[in-house]
Amino acid sequence: MGDALILPPSTSGDGPDGIHLTNPEATAAAGATLARLLRPGDVVALAGDLGAGKTTFARGLIAALGFADDVPSPSFPIVIPYAPPELSLPLWHVDLYRIDDPEEIEELGLDEARADAALLIEWPERMGARLWPDTLRLSIEREGDDARRLTWQAPTAWEGRWPPR
Numbered sequence: 257m258g259d260a261l262i263l264p265p266s267t268s269g270d271g272p273d274g275i276h277l278t279n280p281e282a283t284a285a286a287g288a289t290l291a292r293l294l295r296p297g298d299v300v301a302l303a304g305d306l307g308a309g310k311t312t313f314a315r316g317l318i319a320a321l322g323f324a325d326d327v328p329s330p331s332f333p334i335v336i337p338y339a340p341p342e343l344s345l346p347l348w349h350v351d352l353y354r355i356d357d358p359e360e361i362e363e364l365g366l367d368e369a370r371a372d373a374a375l376l377i378e379w380p381e382r383m384g385a386r387l388w389p390d391t392l393r394l395s396i397e398r399e400g401d402d403a404r405r406l407t408w409q410a411p412t413a414w415e416g417r418w419p420p421r
C-alpha cells in the first residue's frame with residue numbers, strides 16, 4: 257500500500273482530534289491521501305462552512321486520481337461526473353448547496369451512480385437522513401485565516417482505511 261499511508265507533509269497536531277491543515281496545499285494533500293484509498297461505490301461527505309476548503313480538498317483528490325486539467329467547482333452544475341481514462345476510477349463530484357428541496361436530490365440519481373462510481377459530496381447536510389450509513393463523513397473547520405482542521409466519522413466500511421496510518 258506504500259504511499260497510501262503518507263499524510264500531508266505540512267500536517268501537524270494530528271491525533272484523535274483530527275488532522276491540522278496549515279494551508280490550502282495541506283488540504284489538497286489530504287484529499288490526495290484519500291484518493292489512494294478510494295474505491296468505486298464509496299461515498300465521502302465533505303461538510304464545512306462556505307469557503308472552509310471542501311473544493312480545495314476535492315481538487316487534491318481528483319488531481320491525485322489522474323485528472324490533468326483544473327478541477328471546476330460543482331457549485332453550479334451540482335454534479336460533475338468523471339470517468340476513466342481521465343480518472344483512475346469513476347467519480348461523481350457533487351455540491352448540494354443549491355438544493356432547497358430534498359426531493360430534488362432523488363432526481364440526481366446518486367443511488368444509481370453509486371453502483372459503479374465513488375461519490376464525493378459537498379454540503380451533504382442537504383441530504384439529511386438520506387445520507388447512506390456507510391458514508392465516510394469528513395468535516396473541515398476554520399482554525400484561523402489559513403489553518404483548517406479535518407475531522408471525521410468513519411463507519412465500519414472504512415475501518416482500516418480511514419484514518420490513514
Ligand SMILES: Nc1ncnc2c1ncn2[C@@H]1O[C@H](COP(=O)(O)OP(=O)(O)OP(=O)(O)O)[C@@H](O)[C@H]1O
Nearest residue numbers: 277278279280283306307308309310311312402404
Ligand atoms: N488550509 C486551507 N485549506 C483549504 N482552503 C484554504 C486554507 N487556507 C485558506 N484557504 C482558502 O479558503 C478557500 C476555500 O475555498 P473552497 O472553494 O475550497 O471552499 P468550499 O468549502 O468548497 O466552499 P463552498 O462552500 O463555497 O463550496 C480558498 O480560497 C483557499 O485558498
Ligand SMILES: [Mg+2]
Nearest residue numbers: 310311329378
Ligand atoms: Mg465548494
